[in-house]
Amino acid sequence: MRNGLLYIILREWKRIFSRPDHYLVLIVLPPIIFFFYAFIYNKQKAEDLPVAIWDEDRTALSRQLMFMLEETPSMHITYQISSMTELEQLMREGKIFGAVHFPKRMEKQIKSRHPVNISVYTNASNLVPGKLVYADASKVLITAGSGVVLQKFVKTGMSPAKAMALVQPLKLNIQQLYNPNYNYQQYLVPGLVTVALQMMIIMVVVLAINTEWNEGTMLEILPKANYSAGNIVVGKTIAHLGVSWLNFILMVGVLFPYFNLTRDGSTFQLFILFNFLSLACIGIGMMISTLANDTMLAADVGLFYTSPAFVFSGFTFPRWAMPWYDQYYAQLMPYTAFLDGFFQVYFMGLPLHYAQPYILKLLLFIGVTFFVSVFFLHKRIQKIHAYATA
Amino acid sequence: MQPPRTRNHTTWRLLLREVQMIAKDHSLLLTLLIAPLLYAFFYGSIYMNKAEEKVPLDIVDNDRTGLSRTYIQQINNMQMVQVNQFTNLETAMENMRTGKTQGFLMIEKNMERKVMSLQQSTVTLVVNAAKFLPSSDLMQAITTATLTVGAGVRLQYNLKQGYNNDIALQETQPANVDFHPLFNSGVNYGTFLLPGLLALILQQTLLIGLAGGTAAERQKHTFYDWLQVANGNYSLALWGKGLFYFVLFAVYGYFFMNVNYSVLNLDRMGSSFQLSILIALFILTLIPMAMWIGMLFKSQLLCTQMMAFSTYPIFLITGYTWPISELPKGLQLITALLPTTPFINVYTAIVQQNASMIERMPAVVHLCVLWLFYTVLCIWKMHRLAKAGSSSLIVLHEK
Numbered sequence: 005m006r007n008g009l010l011y012i013i014l015r016e017w018k019r020i021f022s023r024p025d026h027y028l029v030l031i032v033l034p035p036i037i038f039f040f041y042a043f044i045y046n047k048q049k050a051e052d053l054p055v056a057i058w059d060e061d062r063t064a065l066s067r068q069l070m071f072m073l074e075e076t077p078s079m080h081i082t083y084q085i086s087s088m089t090e091l092e093q094l095m096r097e098g099k100i101f102g103a104v105h106f107p108k109r110m111e112k113q114i115k116s117r118h119p120v121n122i123s124v125y126t127n128a129s130n131l132v133p134g135k136l137v138y139a140d141a142s143k144v145l146i147t148a149g150s151g152v153v154l155q156k157f158v159k160t161g162m163s164p165a166k167a168m169a170l171v172q173p174l175k176l177n178i179q180q181l182y183n184p185n186y187n188y189q190q191y192l193v194p195g196l197v198t199v200a201l202q203m204m205i206i207m208v209v210v211l212a213i214n215t216e217w218n219e220g221t222m223l224e225i226l227p228k229a230n231y232s233a234g235n236i237v238v239g240k241t242i243a244h245l246g247v248s249w250l251n252f253i254l255m256v257g258v259l260f261p262y263f264n265l266t267r268d269g270s271t272f273q274l275f276i277l278f279n280f281l282s283l284a285c286i287g288i289g290m291m292i293s294t295l296a297n298d299t300m301l302a303a304d305v306g307l308f309y310t311s312p313a314f315v316f317s318g319f320t321f322p323r324w325a326m327p328w329y330d331q332y333y334a335q336l337m338p339y340t341a342f343l344d345g346f347f348q349v350y351f352m353g354l355p356l357h358y359a360q361p362y363i364l365k366l367l368l369f370i371g372v373t374f375f376v377s378v379f380f381l382h383k384r385i386q387k388i389h390a391y392a393t394a
Numbered sequence: 395m396q397p398p399r400t401r402n403h404t405t406w407r408l409l410l411r412e413v414q415m416i417a418k419d420h421s422l423l424l425t426l427l428i429a430p431l432l433y434a435f436f437y438g439s440i441y442m443n444k445a446e447e448k449v450p451l452d453i454v455d456n457d458r459t460g461l462s463r464t465y466i467q468q469i470n471n472m473q474m475v476q477v478n479q480f481t482n483l484e485t486a487m488e489n490m491r492t493g494k495t496q497g498f499l500m501i502e503k504n505m506e507r508k509v510m511s512l513q514q515s516t517v518t519l520v521v522n523a524a525k526f527l528p529s530s531d532l533m534q535a536i537t538t539a540t541l542t543v544g545a546g547v548r549l550q551y552n553l554k555q556g557y558n559n560d561i562a563l564q565e566t567q568p569a570n571v572d573f574h575p576l577f578n579s580g581v582n583y584g585t586f587l588l589p590g591l592l593a594l595i596l597q598q599t600l601l602i603g604l605a606g607g608t609a610a611e612r613q614k615h616t617f618y619d620w621l622q623v624a625n626g627n628y629s630l631a632l633w634g635k636g637l638f639y640f641v642l643f644a645v646y647g648y649f650f651m652n653v654n655y656s657v658l659n660l661d662r663m664g665s666s667f668q669l670s671i672l673i674a675l676f677i678l679t680l681i682p683m684a685m686w687i688g689m690l691f692k693s694q695l696l697c698t699q700m701m702a703f704s705t706y707p708i709f710l711i712t713g714y715t716w717p718i719s720e721l722p723k724g725l726q727l728i729t730a731l732l733p734t735t736p737f738i739n740v741y742t743a744i745v746q747q748n749a750s751m752i753e754r755m756p757a758v759v760h761l762c763v764l765w766l767f768y769t770v771l772c773i774w775k776m777h778r779l780a781k782a783g784s785s786s787l788i789v790l791h792e793k
Contacts, residue, residue: 025696033703040725044710047720095576096749098739098757101717119564121572128575129746131586133717135530142571146541149569153548156565169514173547174465174505176540177516178533180523181490188716191526196706207699300421303695307602307702308429314706315440321583322528325446330439344493351524354491 011228012239013246016212020247029208034201034251035258041196042263045189049077053133055141056083056094056103061110069122069148073104076140078133095127102126102137104145114152182351190265194350195319195343197255198278202285202339203310205248209289210302212240213381217297223388231389233382237374241286248282269353277345277359280366284338287373294377294384313339341365401630407623408634412607416638419610421694425603426639430646433595434654441584441591442658448476449528449535452486452498459506465517465543469499474535490520496528497521499536509547527583577663577746588658589745590714590738592650593676594705597734600643600677601684602701604636608688609697612779621780628773628780636681640674647673651745664744668751672740672758679733679765682772689775712738733768736760 020026057073059066074081083100085091094100105123113120124141126134150171157167183190213236216222229235252275260266289306296302315321316334323331323340334340345359345366356363416422451469455462470477478495479485486498497520505515519536521529545566552562578585611617624631651669655662662669691697710716711725712734718726729735736757743749751758 025693025699028696029699029703033700037703037707040707041710043722043725044707044716046722050717050720053717092576093753096743096747096753098743098754114568117561117564117568119568119570121570123572123574125574125576127747128578128581129586129742130717131578131581131583132715134575134578134581138573138575139534142573145569145571149567149571152568156568165514166512169509169512170548170551171544172514173509173544174540175514175516176537177518178536179518179520180529180533181520182522182524183526184523186523186526186530191524196710200703200706203703207702211695298420300419300695300698301424303698304421304424307698308424311702311705312433312437315437320527321441321587322446322449322525324448325443326440327442347493347524348491352491352522358491 016243052080054082058105060108061106063111065111066106078136078140101133199314205285206289210306213293273356281342284369290377291373317343405634412638430599444582444584450478450495454500456503457505461506468539604684605688609691610694663748676737682768686772
């Protein structure tokens with residue numbers, strides 16, 4: 005039995021490294037896609053986004069504010085405009101992501117105790133640049149507004165400390181844990197890479213059993229596997245798990261250090277969690293491959309099943325904001341459970357026991373899919389065996 | 395040069411040939427007829443609610459006074475925040491670690507006393523920034539609530555100084571920031587993402603299906619039959635086969651822009667006529683591109699596998715989610731070769747910003763250039779394959 009299992013493992017490795025529909029997906033694509041994703045976000049943060057200034061005040065104060073806005077990381081003043089029409093036109097032409105409007109007599113009104121409204125316009129159909137421009141612009145303008153209030157209180161003879169306490173009675177101290185700089189590369193790349201990995205595993209394993217039947221090579225391995233469905237499934241699983249380790253090494257040993265994406269958490273714990281994802285994906289692929297004899301159909305099912313994993317997992321848009329039926333559907337994909345654990349083990353550097361509920365979910369995938377695969381393959385082998393002996 | 399009548403007849407024969415080929419191939423049927431509609435509703439439904447609400451937050455209230463209760467009430471009134479529980483620091487930290495909350499707010503002891511005696515009090519907001527959207531929404535909501543409470547404190551102070559209500563209010567906040575998010579007034583994630591997502595579904599199902607179908611021509615050795623039906627005219631072969639996809643995906647485009655937009659409550663601001671022209675131009679560019687990609691493969695399965703992995707990379711570099719100017723120079727070149735880049739640029743401007751094609755003319759020209767580029771590339775590849783095929787036939791014949 006041990007020799008049979010070893011034969012299947014070695015044979016599957018040979019298949020993986022010799023068939024283009026296997027090695028292109030499992031060996032050639034991963035480094036290309038992983039590095040591609042990392043390069044997209046190599047700047048890590050969007051900076052110097054073009055914005056316009058609509059200055060109707062034209063005073064020292066408005067110039068000072070302009071200078072402060074230009075100093076922020078996200079904004080770069082590229083246009084001076086004079087009307088709302090011009091502002092909207094530039095946005096429609098895609099030339100600016102935002103604009104700030106200083107109204108007429110702004111400085112004068114502030115000095116004469118009349119409140120003024122400074123408007124910040126963003127192109128909110130471009131969400132990321134729009135949010136960055138708003139965050140930086142509002143920070144500058146609120147600080148400037150607070151400065152005006154502070155000066156007024158100080159002028160009344162109040163001590164600067166007390167004036168500051170009135171300007172900002174509640175000082176909000178924000179601590180952003182686990183990605184304090186809102187680095188897009190650190191946030192998105194690990195998620196995109198792992199979602200690509202689950203897709204790669206499933207898209208190849210869906211061909212593990214059906215191609216053997218279709219190409220007539222199953223008869224070659226049946227005697228070696230002692231006509232045991234379990235031996236075939238376990239042997240192929242070990243082979244694919246081994247290849248997934250190569251990609252894990254590529255991810256944590258090459259990509260993460262090269263792009264400085266390595267986190268505080270234990271790599272070994274991440275490896276354990278990754279193995280549960282790999283096994284769940286192999287199980288799903290094996291189940292599809294056992295049930296769908298047509299390889300193109302199996303590939304289509306694999307594609308349809310894996311491609312929405314990223315959006316359903318809640319990585320960029322939280323699951324609680326999705327309709328209830330989508331929340332349930334998300335649970336039908338192993339990547340969802342993996343991602344919850346991945347956040348804790350990789351992003352937050354927490355011990356593996358925090359990921360226990362998600363590991364249990366992945367174990368459920370593994371149990372069900374492998375059982376179905378072995379059961380149906382066993383039935384088919386029994387039929388063949390009975391026919392052959394008859 | 396064929397007379398127009400013969401050309402029309404050949405085009406019709408190529409179209410019928412394509413319909414028969416798809417009808418026999420259930421993988422193509424699935425990709426071309428079922429997947430576009432299913433994906434459009436399936437993916438679309440995720441963002442149906444448009445924005446997240448009620449981000450769970452714990453409160454560690456070490457003050458427990460009237461002011462801290464007012465502050466918490468202010469936070470609780472916000473749609474974006476859902477106060478999970480009032481607890482101690484350890485439990486709040488643990489709740490964030492286990493994912494029950496996205497952060498916690500810690501109010502220091504003696505906050506009210508400090509504020510009343512004109513001393514600044516510190517409140518600490520801890521957020522899990524591993525997830526961008528909930529943490530940034532929490533920060534924005536809590537900052538607003540804190541500024542509002544701060545303004546309330548100043549108002550009370552001004553009233554105590556003897557100012558009347560109006561003056562006190564003016565003195566409280568001499569410079570206000572008015573936020574005007576244009577073209578997506580709710581700054582919703584769904585409103586932002588859905589138009590692009592629908593365009594991507596239209597593109598990827600066409601690319602995967604047509605490239606797969608073209609690869610199948612090579613795999614099943616029907617490539618020369620295809621050229622033969624087109625009387626050896628490459629252009630006719632391209633557009634005769636492509637006509638079916640043009641009609642089918644134009645119908646999908648119309649369906650997405652009307653039915654899906656309506657179901658998902660999306661505004662379509664610009665001109666329907668210009669949008670139709672743009673979508674037609676986009677499909678016309680994708681058709682030769684897909685055929686060219688398909689001709690690079692001898693196996694339908696391999697082609698489908700490779701195309702499956704193109705979806706996310708294409709979407710991420712077209713400038714929709716991440717500005718093109720922020721991409722490395724090499725990637726900007728690849729981006730320029732994708733029809734999605736100029737299409738998304740003009741399409742979002744039309745549907746979300748009420749812009750016209752003239753306002754985005756450089757992108758329209760870019761798309762036209764890509765149409766020409768992929769047409770030439772596709773015809774060149776056809777010519778090469780036909781030449782390679784005829785030379786191998788001669789070799790076989792000579793043998």
